[in-house]
Amino acid sequence: VATSEAELPRLITLYERGIANGVPVELLEPARLRDFEPHAKALRAIHSPSTGIVDYGEVVDAMARELRAAGVAIETDARVTAITRTGDGLELAGRRLAVRARRLVNCAGLYSDHVARLAGARPDVRIVPFRGEYYMLRPDRRALVRGLIYPVPDPEFPFLGVHLTRTVHGDVEAGPNAVLAFAREGYRLGRVSPRELAGTLAYRGFWRMARRYWRTGTYEMYRSLSRAAFARALQRLVPEVTSADLTRGGAGVRAQAVSPDGSLVDDFRIVTGPDAIHVLNAPSPGATASLAIGRHIAALATETFRRV
Numbered sequence: 167v168a169t170s171e172a173e174l175p176r177l178i179t180l181y182e183r184g185i186a187n188g189v190p191v192e193l194l195e196p197a198r199l200r201d202f203e204p205h206a207k208a209l210r211a212i213h214s215p216s217t218g219i220v221d222y223g224e225v226v227d228a229m230a231r232e233l234r235a236a237g238v239a240i241e242t243d244a245r246v247t248a249i250t251r252t253g254d255g256l257e258l259a260g261r262r263l264a265v266r267a268r269r270l271v272n273c274a275g276l277y278s279d280h281v282a283r284l285a286g287a288r289p290d291v292r293i294v295p296f297r298g299e300y301y302m303l304r305p306d307r308r309a310l311v312r313g314l315i316y317p318v319p320d321p322e323f324p325f326l327g328v329h330l331t332r333t334v335h336g337d338v339e340a341g342p343n344a345v346l347a348f349a350r351e352g353y354r355l356g357r358v359s360p361r362e363l364a365g366t367l368a369y370r371g372f373w374r375m376a377r378r379y380w381r382t383g384t385y386e387m388y389r390s391l392s393r394a395a396f397a398r399a400l401q402r403l404v405p406e407v408t409s410a411d412l413t414r415g416g417a418g419v420r421a422q423a424v425s426p427d428g429s430l431v432d433d434f435r436i437v438t439g440p441d442a443i444h445v446l447n448a449p450s451p452g453a454t455a456s457l458a459i460g461r462h463i464a465a466l467a468t469e470t471f472r473r474v
């Protein structure tokens with residue numbers, strides 16, 4: 167939904183991009199928007215009837231079942247802490263497990279740059295963790311949202327902005343914000359890893375990013391601490407939402423690749439080496455697009471590894 171005049175050209179661009187890609191989208195005037203989302207307020211909006219929602223945990227469980235049935239071994243709780251090159255490949259070692267491999271595909275998310283370095287690569291980006299916190303709409307206020315209500319994304323910032331999402335279980339999530347996490351797996355405000363935080367603070371790109379985005383970053387911190395500020399952001403989409411309607415939900419941590427010049431990498435970043443492929447930035451919609459990304463990486467692996 168476009169809630170200001172300034173957002174209208176970007177909304178139209180998104181609409182045109184949808185049409186160009188064969189997505190069945192409809193441009194809505196306020197009266198028509200009320201047919202779909204009676205409580206949303208906008209100057210204009212895009213309706214995307216083919217948008218879907220899933221319980222992603224169930225998707226991953228289904229993928230794991232199919233992979234195991236096809237003979238793939240999946241190990242969890244198996245952090246790789248060292249990678250050495252042997253005569254004919256790589257040896258990945260951790261506390262619990264050692265694996266020999268001829269080739270490596272590294273998709274370690276928040277630690278993808280770290281694993282790339284363990285494998286001898288020199289990634290030109292560093293992962294900076296940003297926590298995304300959610301609230302839930304109180305059950306008696308869920309009727310304010312029928313589907314998914316998104317703001318027009320700010321092109322200056324790769325994060326989407328807080329939105330309202332009805333889940334497959336019928337509840338309504340509000341969020342996520344984007345606050346710097348003090349540990350790569352800093353799912354809670356109080357989780358601090360001095361070593362990882364020092365690594366972030368020692369990175370030149372972090373300070374350049376901080377200089378560029380300090381205003382947005384400060385506001386995000388404030389909104390993380392203030393439920394009223396969070397509610398105000400949601401009121402731009404649905405004016406009737408109040409802070410009393412919100413209860414604390416969960417949080418995720420984005421693995422955001424940051425370049426040495428401080429820019430936030432907003433596209434997928436996959437680098438290849440003779441015996442390894444490193445997925446160094448896989449932002450949203452990385453989950454939705456995971457099968458397509460998997461196919462892309464498989465093709466890349468076939469092409470890259472065959473050369474050696």
Ligand SMILES: Cc1cc2nc3c(=O)[nH]c(=O)nc-3n(C[C@H](O)[C@H](O)[C@H](O)COP(=O)(O)OP(=O)(O)OC[C@H]3O[C@@H](n4cnc5c(N)ncnc54)[C@H](O)[C@@H]3O)c2cc1C
Nearest residue numbers: 245246274275277298418419420448449450451452453454
């Ligand atoms: C708050 C939030 C909301 C999002 N919403 C959406 C959405 O609505 N739709 C969407 O499509 N995407 C969404 N995303 C993005 C999506 O989660 C990512 O694009 C996706 O998870 C990236 O997948 P990945 O496999 O690259 O990394 P991950 O899913 O992060 O997986 C990395 C794995 O590597 C493991 N690992 C890390 N280090 C090591 C190591 N040293 N050794 C072994 N294993 C290791 C981790 O434990 C983890 O299992 C969201 C992300 C966040 C944070």
